[in-house]
Amino acid sequence: xxxxxxxxxxxLKGTVKVSAAKNAVLPVMLxxxxxxxxxxxxxxxxxxxxxxxxxxxEHLGARVERRDGAxxxxxxxxxxxEAPYELVRRMRxxxxxxxxxxxxxxxxxxxxxxxxxxxxxxxxxHLKGFSLLGARITQSKGYIEAHTPGLEGNRIYLDFPSVxxxxxxxxxxxxxxxxxxIENAAEEPEVVDLANFLNAMGARIKxxxxxxxxxxxxxxxxxxxxxxxxxxxxxxxxxxxxxxxGGEVVVENVICDHVKPVIAKLREAGVQxxxxxxxxxxTGTGQFRAVDIKTLPYPGFPTDMQPPFxxxxxxxxxxxxxxxxxxxNRFMHVNELxxMGARIKxxxxxxxxxxxxxxxxxxxxxxxxxxxxxxxLAGLAAEGETEITNVEHIDRGYDSLVEKLxxxxxxxxxxxxx
Numbered sequence: 450x451x452x453x454x455x456x457x458x459x460x461l462k463g464t465v466k467v468s469a470a471k472n473a474v475l476p477v478m479l480x481x482x483x484x485x486x487x488x489x490x491x492x493x494x495x496x497x498x499x500x501x502x503x504x505x506x507e508h509l510g511a512r513v514e515r516r517d518g519a520x521x522x523x524x525x526x527x528x529x530x531e532a533p534y535e536l537v538r539r540m541r542x543x544x545x546x547x548x549x550x551x552x553x554x555x556x557x558x559x560x561x562x563x564x565x566x567x568x569x570x571x572x573x574x575h576l577k578g579f580s581l582l583g584a585r586i587t588q589s590k591g592y593i594e595a596h597t598p599g600l601e602g603n604r605i606y607l608d609f610p611s612v613x614x615x616x617x618x619x620x621x622x623x624x625x626x627x628x629x630x631i632e633n634a635a636e637e638p639e640v641v642d643l644a645n646f647l648n649a650m651g652a653r654i655k656x657x658x659x660x661x662x663x664x665x666x667x668x669x670x671x672x673x674x675x676x677x678x679x680x681x682x683x684x685x686x687x688x689x690x691x692x693x694x695g696g697e698v699v700v701e702n703v704i705c706d707h708v709k710p711v712i713a714k715l716r717e718a719g720v721q722x723x724x725x726x727x728x729x730x731x732t733g734t735g736q737f738r739a740v741d742i743k744t745l746p747y748p749g750f751p752t753d754m755q756p757p758f759x760x761x762x763x764x765x766x767x768x769x770x771x772x773x774x775x776x777x778n779r780f781m782h783v784n785e786l787x788x789m790g791a792r793i794k795x796x797x798x799x800x801x802x803x804x805x806x807x808x809x810x811x812x813x814x815x816x817x818x819x820x821x822x823x824x825x826l827a828g829l830a831a832e833g834e835t836e837i838t839n840v841e842h843i844d845r846g847y848d849s850l851v852e853k854l855x856x857x858x859x860x861x862x863x864x865x866x867x
Contacts, residue, residue, distance in 0.1 A: 453837040453851060455828030456860035457810060460696030460735075463857045465687055467702045468494040468848040470680035473639040475542040476616045477646045477677055478502050481522040482511060482549040483623060484650050488672035493520040494680075494848035497841065501540045505532060509550060524553075524672070532559035534591060540845070544572060545613065547595065548621035551584060556596045578605045578618035582625055602627030602666055610635040610746050615662070616643055622664040623652040631662040637747040638707045642678045649673040681707040682753045683847060686822050688712070688731050689754075690854070692720040693761045694829040695735035698857060701728045710750040714740050714758065718765065735830065739767035739804055744775050756782045756823035763791040764830055765804040773798045782820035785813040789827055789835065810835040818846045825850065829859055836866070 469492050479502065481488040493499060493515075503513045503520075509532065510525035528550055537543040537560040544562040551557045562572065576586050576593070582605075584597040602625045607614055615635040620643075622629035634640070636658055644657030650673050653665040684703040691698035692715055705712070705724045712729070715722050718737040723730040739762055744752040752775035762769040763786055773779050780800055783793050788811045792803040810833035815821030821843035828835030837843075840863070843850060854861045 450838065450866055451840050452864050452866040453825060453840045453843065454862050454864055455810070455825060455835045455837070457828055457831035457833060457835065459694070459829070459858055459860050461691050461694050461698050461829070461854075461857040461859060462696045464699040464701055465853050465857055467679045467684045467687070467700060468492075469677045470639060470642070471496055471498060471846045472682070473642045473677040474499065475502050476545050476639065476643045477675065478506065478520070478522060479542075479545045479549055480620050480643060480647060481672065482506065482509065482524050482546065483553060483620060483647070484524050484670045484672040486672040487521055487523045488650070489674040490520040490522065491674065491676040492518070496846060496848055497844040498540050498542065498846065501536060502542065505536045505543050505546060508533070508536060509546065528554045532557070534560040537562050542613070544575065545617050545620070547575065547579070547593070548617040551579065551595050551597065552600055552621040552624040555598065556594070558592055558594045561591050561593065574607050574609065574611050574614035575617045578614060578631075579621060581605050582618070582621055582629065600625035602629040602664070604630045604632065606632040607634060609633075610660070612637050612640060615640055619644065619654065619662060619664060620647065622666060623647055623654070623670060625666040627666055629664040629666070631664070632660065634660055634662045635746060636660065638678055638681065638704070646673070646675050649675055678707070679703050682751065682819075684708050684729070685711040685751070685754045686757050686826070686847070688715060688722070688729060689757045689761050690826050690829055691731040692718070692733040692737060693735070693764065693826055694859070695733045696858070697730070697732045699728055699730045703727060703729055705729060710748065711754055714742065714750065735764070737761070737765050739765040739769035739802070741770045743772040746775070752776055752779060753819050755779060756819040757826050759793075759800065759802060760786060760823040760827040762802040763793070763805060763808060763827065765802070767804055769802045769804070771800045771802060773800075781816040782823050785816070785820070785824055786827060788813055789831055807832055809833055812836040812838070815839040815842045818842045822847065822850070825854070825861070828861075829854070838866070
């Protein structure tokens with residue numbers, strides 16, 4: 450078993466470069482299955498979820514290779530196999546294979562999804578969209594099957610602006626006959642990035658980034674070369690780390706508009722933040738005020754930044770109220786932060802965080818991806834040593850997190866433990 454060990458109390462200083470976005474690269478990888486020729490994806494991060502996506506794509510009949518610093522995806526002329534439980538349970542984004550495979554082959558069999566246990570995240574909106582596009586959906590023994598003689602464009606209203614459902618339906622609609630209109634669509638930057646990739650392959654998508662997306666179906670798509678957007682959650686994590694541990698950090702390769710909610714909250718807390726063209730400088734003293742947070746779909750405060758920001762608020766002056774509206778089970782990091790001396794009370798989807806003067810190192814468990822990042826941040830600011838187990842969760846979404854923190858002067862390492 451591997452552990453991340455953090456020696457707290459060291460301010461951060463230096464420059465760190467953000468990797469490509471996990472939540473953008475995974476749908477783009479799966480969208481490449483829509484093409485009839487090879488796609489080249491640049492600067493794909495070295496993440497556990499990327500490796501799982503490669504396994505899934507190859508299981509479906511495609512060929513994947515890494516060379517010259519890029520990921521090449523060669524889609525099959527005919528899909529083989531299915532998306533099995535053994536793969537889909539490890540990563541929820543695997544379910545995004547359903548739209549591309551259904552659109553290209555007319556049939557797909559895929560396991561019910563897994564991933565981090567932060568909430569139910571139902572797939573009913575995905576299936577509603579596919580049904581309205583003309584697919585016949587059946588469900589049996591933990592698997593979902595969809596069949597169609599050919600998808601037909603339609604008007605689809607999403608009851609909730611789900612990122613996954615928006616992406617899955619948008620991909621399938623690219624090869625449907627006629628016009629598809631997705632209403633109450635998700636507006637996240639990752640949705641826009643996926644639409645840009647699809648358009649580069651020859652799709653006709655308009656309105657991505659707004660609540661209404663229009664897709665005019667085409668006969669086929671061709672592979673292309675593409676670089677996905679920087680990871681706004683990784684950027685936000687380093688911004689919070691600098692504010693919490695103190696010091697001066699420049700976060701490079703960031704689109705400032707994508708992290709505006711995080712920047713606004715940092716400034717509200719009294720942290721000095723300077724925006725550049727493609728970078729953000731944070732000057733932290735380790736002293737900041739409590740602020741209230743309510744997670745919302747983009748452009749609201751991102752749910753993926755809630756755990757790291759809660760870690761920061763444990764040391765804030767005053768009391769903060771954190772309301773989680775996106776996932777119903779995203780406070781699992783609370784008990785671990787309490788082991789380090791945090792004072793937090795939870796009632797339903799609301800957590801009240803009473804700022805304390807200090808945290809102390811402890812052995813804690815990363816219960817999910819963003820919870821793991823939160824515990825690393827808490828360890829950076831805590832007195833003594835913090836040991837974090839279940840670090841495979843962190844590896845799912847952060848490329849070289851330990852090494853990047855080391856480059857900023859943090860005393861953090863990966864070790865084998867028991």
